[in-house]
Amino acid sequence: MKKIVFVCLGNICRSPMAEFVMKNLTDQVIVESRATSAWEHGNPIHRGTQQIFKQYQIPYDSHKTSQKMNLETAEECDYIIGMDSQNVADLKKMLPSRLHTKIYPFAEESVPDPWYTGDFEETYRMVTEGCLAWKNRLV
Known part of the structure; x- marks a missing residue:
């Protein structure tokens, strides 16, 4: 089974x-x-994201907390998917070059950060479209 x-x-x-x-x-x-x-x-998880989960009845772990990417996680994964172009660039700086072949952009268009935009609905729309594309690619 693939791990992303x-x-x-x-x-x-x-x-x-x-x-x-x-x-x-x-x-x-x-x-x-x-x-x-x-x-x-x-x-x-940000309360705006939690509200999206509740609104669209998406099960989630309410105890999940933020964790920084590390080498162990990167080595275990088949795909490391950056939500925007800056995340992809940062991942390439953080991780050894041997792992760069695992790094991919989430979609052609970067997903705007709703922490800055406040638009969690737009983020949800883009995330849903992107996840469907990734599912089709991986499954």
Whole structure:
């Protein structure tokens, strides 16, 4: 079974949204999420993302907290998926070059960070479309 990790800046908005949307779409892929920074380390999923989960009845782990990407997780995964182009660039700086072949953008268009935009609905729409594309690619 393939293992993927979605990665965004803080691991409280976009990447956990992608993690639980993907888990809701399929059980044929192992899914996790991480951050490129330690800014939000230990903090829970953003309340805006939690509201999206509740609104769209997406099961999620309410005890999940932000975790930074590390070498061990990167080595275990088949795909490391950055939610925007900056996340992809940061991942390539953080991880050894031998792992760069595992790093992919989530979609052609970067997913805007709702922590800054406040638009969790738009993020959810883009995450759902992207997760469906990844599911079709992997399953």
